[in-house]
Amino acid sequence: xxxxxxxxxxxxxxxxxxxxxxxxxxxxxxxxxxxxxxxxxxxxxxxxxxxxxxxxxxxxxxxxxxxxxxxxxxxxxxxxxxxxxxxxxxxxxxxxxxxxxxxxxxxxxxxxxxxxxxxxxxxxxxxxxxxxxxxxxxxxxxxxxxxxxxxxxxxxxxxxxxxxxxxxxxxxxxxxxxxxxxxxxxxxxxxxxxxxxxxxxxxxxxxxxxxxxxxxxxxxxxxxxxxxxxxxxxxxxxxxxxxxxxxxxxxxxxxxxxxxxxxxxxxxxxxxxxxxxxxxxxxxxx
Amino acid sequence: xxxxxxxxxxxxxxxxxxxxxxxxxxxxxxxxxxxxxxxxxxxxxxxxxxxxxxxxxxxxxxxxxxxxxxxxxxxxxxxxxxxxxxxxxxxxxxxxxxxxxxxxxxxxxxxxxxxxxxxxxxxxxxxxxxxxxxxxxxxxxxxxxxxxxxxxxxxxxxxxxxxxxxxxxxxxxxxxxxxxxxxxxxxxxxxxxxxxxxxxxxxxxxxxxxxxxxxxxxxxxxxxxxxxxxxxxxxxxxxxxxxxxxxxxxxxxxxxxxxxxxxxxxxxxxxxxxxxxxxxxxxxxxxxxxxxxxxxxxxxxxxxxxxxxxxxxxxxxxxxxxxxxxxxxxxxxxxxxxxxxxxxxxxxxxxxxxxxxxxxxxxxxxxxxxxxxxxxxxxxxxxxxxxxxxxxxxxxxxxxxxxxxxxxxxxxxxxxxxxxxxxxxxxxxxxxxxxxxxxxxxxxxx
Numbered sequence: 114x115x116x117x118x119x120x121x122x123x124x125x126x127x128x129x130x131x132x133x134x135x136x137x138x139x140x141x142x143x144x145x146x147x148x149x150x151x152x153x154x155x156x157x158x159x160x161x162x163x164x165x166x167x168x169x170x171x172x173x174x175x176x177x178x179x180x181x182x183x184x185x186x187x188x189x190x191x192x193x194x195x196x197x198x199x200x201x202x203x204x205x206x207x208x209x210x211x212x213x214x215x216x217x218x219x220x221x222x223x224x225x226x227x228x229x230x231x232x233x234x235x236x237x238x239x240x241x242x243x244x245x246x247x248x249x250x251x252x253x254x255x256x257x258x259x260x261x262x263x264x265x266x267x268x269x270x271x272x273x274x275x276x277x278x279x280x281x282x283x284x285x286x287x288x289x290x291x292x293x294x295x296x297x298x299x300x301x302x303x304x305x306x307x308x309x310x311x312x313x314x315x316x317x318x319x320x321x322x323x324x325x326x327x328x329x330x331x332x333x334x335x336x337x338x339x340x341x342x343x344x345x346x347x348x349x350x351x352x353x354x355x356x357x358x359x360x361x362x363x364x365x366x367x368x369x370x371x372x373x374x375x376x377x378x379x380x381x382x383x384x385x386x387x388x389x390x391x392x393x394x395x396x397x398x399x
Numbered sequence: 400x401x402x403x404x405x406x407x408x409x410x411x412x413x414x415x416x417x418x419x420x421x422x423x424x425x426x427x428x429x430x431x432x433x434x435x436x437x438x439x440x441x442x443x444x445x446x447x448x449x450x451x452x453x454x455x456x457x458x459x460x461x462x463x464x465x466x467x468x469x470x471x472x473x474x475x476x477x478x479x480x481x482x483x484x485x486x487x488x489x490x491x492x493x494x495x496x497x498x499x500x501x502x503x504x505x506x507x508x509x510x511x512x513x514x515x516x517x518x519x520x521x522x523x524x525x526x527x528x529x530x531x532x533x534x535x536x537x538x539x540x541x542x543x544x545x546x547x548x549x550x551x552x553x554x555x556x557x558x559x560x561x562x563x564x565x566x567x568x569x570x571x572x573x574x575x576x577x578x579x580x581x582x583x584x585x586x587x588x589x590x591x592x593x594x595x596x597x598x599x600x601x602x603x604x605x606x607x608x609x610x611x612x613x614x615x616x617x618x619x620x621x622x623x624x625x626x627x628x629x630x631x632x633x634x635x636x637x638x639x640x641x642x643x644x645x646x647x648x649x650x651x652x653x654x655x656x657x658x659x660x661x662x663x664x665x666x667x668x669x670x671x672x673x674x675x676x677x678x679x680x681x682x683x684x685x686x687x688x689x690x691x692x693x694x695x696x697x698x699x700x701x702x703x704x705x706x707x708x709x710x711x712x713x714x715x716x717x718x719x720x721x722x723x724x725x726x727x728x729x730x731x732x733x734x735x736x737x738x739x740x741x742x743x744x745x746x747x748x749x750x751x752x753x754x755x756x757x758x759x760x761x762x763x764x765x766x767x768x769x770x771x772x773x774x775x776x777x778x779x780x781x782x783x784x785x786x787x788x789x790x791x792x793x794x795x796x797x798x799x800x801x802x803x804x805x806x807x808x809x810x811x812x813x814x815x816x817x818x819x820x821x822x823x824x825x826x827x828x829x830x831x832x833x834x835x836x837x838x839x840x841x842x843x844x845x
Binding site for chain 2: 174176241242244245246248249299300303306307310311313314317318321324325328329330331332333334335337339342343345346349350352353356357360361386389
């Protein structure tokens with residue numbers, strides 16, 4: 114119960130931080146940006162406290178001991194929220210790009226609010242015993258690595274969106290205030306590429322780890338399960354992006370469209386595939 | 400084949416084909432759904448079937464796409480080892496500097512002193528400095544940092560070929576076989592003549608709140624020509640490995656047989672064994688139980704059915720006979736004691752109020768499903784994966800940077816210093832670094 118309350122507080126802090134991010138788009142007051150980062154940092158702290166309580170309850174089931182509680186849809190959404198926000202604080206905070214909050218944070222908010230709705234719809238934060246196949250040390254590694262990759266791609270999507278808006282502003286005859294607030298096209302393009310170049314190896318390592326785990330559990334590295342296949346599709350789309358960028362020299366809007374398609378694949382792999390996959394179906398798992 | 404356009408089209412084709420395979424039913428997963436799909440799509444179904452779309456991931460054209468990918472990688476990447484920049488002729492050096500994305504130029508009074516000062520500065524910055532053979536004039540040096548990055552792309556592409564080669568080795572020389580054996584019985588490993596797998600015991604535990612499996616394990620004895628070769632208790636994530644062949648705990652279920660069942664009245668309990676009639680003490684009623692359904696259901700025709708092998712809705716058929724000649728056949732549901740079915744002579748069921756006794760427990764004979772896998776390609780896949788990881792890290796996390804410095808002495812004027820810079824990525828960050836290094840060069844010269 115306390116875990117749920119803490120998570121709701123964290124979600125509220127994330128939503129408030131995102132709202133400030135939107136206000137900061139149209140208001141130059143730097144304090145708004147600082148407060149946005151402060152609210153997000155507070156959200157992360159409360160979220161971690163909630164996660165700590167969740168782990169305590171989760172570990173009360175002997176089979177779950179020492180494993181991370183991400184075997185449910187709520188757990189996955191919660192971890193995704195944390196990953197996107199933490200990545201944003203690290204990347205955009207480091208580059209002092211508070212202006213990107215309005216483009217990146219809605220994804221963290223969507224995941225957090227989705228998790229809150231999930232709690233209300235199923236009446237709990239879904240603490241269940243792990244299925245036998247999940248009782249492996251890989252449980253703490255493989256999903257987390259994949260989620261970090263997804264979070265990085267979520268940030269890249271926000272940056273790509275900002276690039277499209279900036280390009281439109283620059284082409285328009287009457288650019289708005291926003292045009293002067295956003296980083297240059299070159300900077301956004303470079304950040305988008307760097308995020309994807311950082312996320313792509315992480316994603317592929319996560320996929321390989323999943324293959325090694327599957328080999329240990331069922332004797333096959335690859336089984337063309339829907340989740341596996343869509344992870345591969347996501348990696349291939351980002352591979353197309355990297356080839357377009359590094360070999361064909363694509364920049365700006367054209368490259369961003371491909372990276373956005375990659376993120377659409379990420380979202381489908383995370384949510385949509387639950388309805389197709391037998392092995393990775395969060396929504397069907399008890 | 401060596402064009403980037405072909406490469407991208409190939410990736411797109413793989414993306415689309417893979418996506419199609421996740422939306423269309425696949426024979427390997429659910430043959431029944433495939434049949435239903437074909438039957439309900441009179442034109443599209445047979446057309447897709449003839450193109451192998453229902454076993455897409457094993458179809459020839461899909462495998463051919465991957466083979467083409469290997470050829471493409473070989474043609475684009477593996478034919479060309481990363482090499483050092485070609486040596487430029489002294490007269491071309493100035494042009495080479497200008498062709499770099501970042502350039503700077505300034506002057507120095509003493510060409511030799513300037514050249515050695517700049518080389519020293521670049522070395523202190525961590526760059527590996529190499530003098531370019533130019534004779535006496537001009538003075539030229541190339542400096543590079545994180546040079547292994549040049550190998551990253553090559554290694555990662557080569558490792559993909561290794562991974563796919565591992566898959567090919569499994570396909571050609573490996574095998575996978577599903578073996579199911581009930582507790583206390585054995586089953587042959589058909590892919591390995593002479594081998595037999597005996598399930599000495601099987602244990603399953605379930606979570607009380609959800610009923611989902613908590614753990615399941617089989618005590619196995621592997622026999623070779625009827626002699627025990629080895630034994631081990633296997634569970635998910637902990638297989639048995641013998642001579643490169645692995646035995647994985649895959650699944651379990653009810654065989655349809657059972658050892659004992661307990662019937663309960665409000666004041667007593669009564670045990671039955673399969674097929675043996677027993678008279679209820681103190682009465683003239685004789686009970687005989689024979690059939691067990693692990694997942695009881697009723698067909699549209701009204702007959703009893705076992706929907707799956709998982710004991711999610713256990714039910715027992717019990718025949719009740721009285722000395723008076725009255726005889727009734729019941730289906731009793733263990734988890735729903737308030738429901739019961741009467742079976743007539745034709746095997747049709749009718750739901751009726753339950754009899755005075757209920758099914759308290761059944762001890763079913765379970766089977767253990769084991770995957771027998773021989774995968775000689777796995778070490779290649781693993782090695783390729785590790786190489787892929789190394790290649791990716793080197794390619795994307797190391798930033799190779801190059802400086803080209805040319806100092807041109809002039810007879811009546813100060814020497815000209817030309818600096819060119821290039822970075823494998825991070826152009827914005829490199830520009831800052833380039834400007835800083837150039838400004839330090841100027842400081843050194845001043």
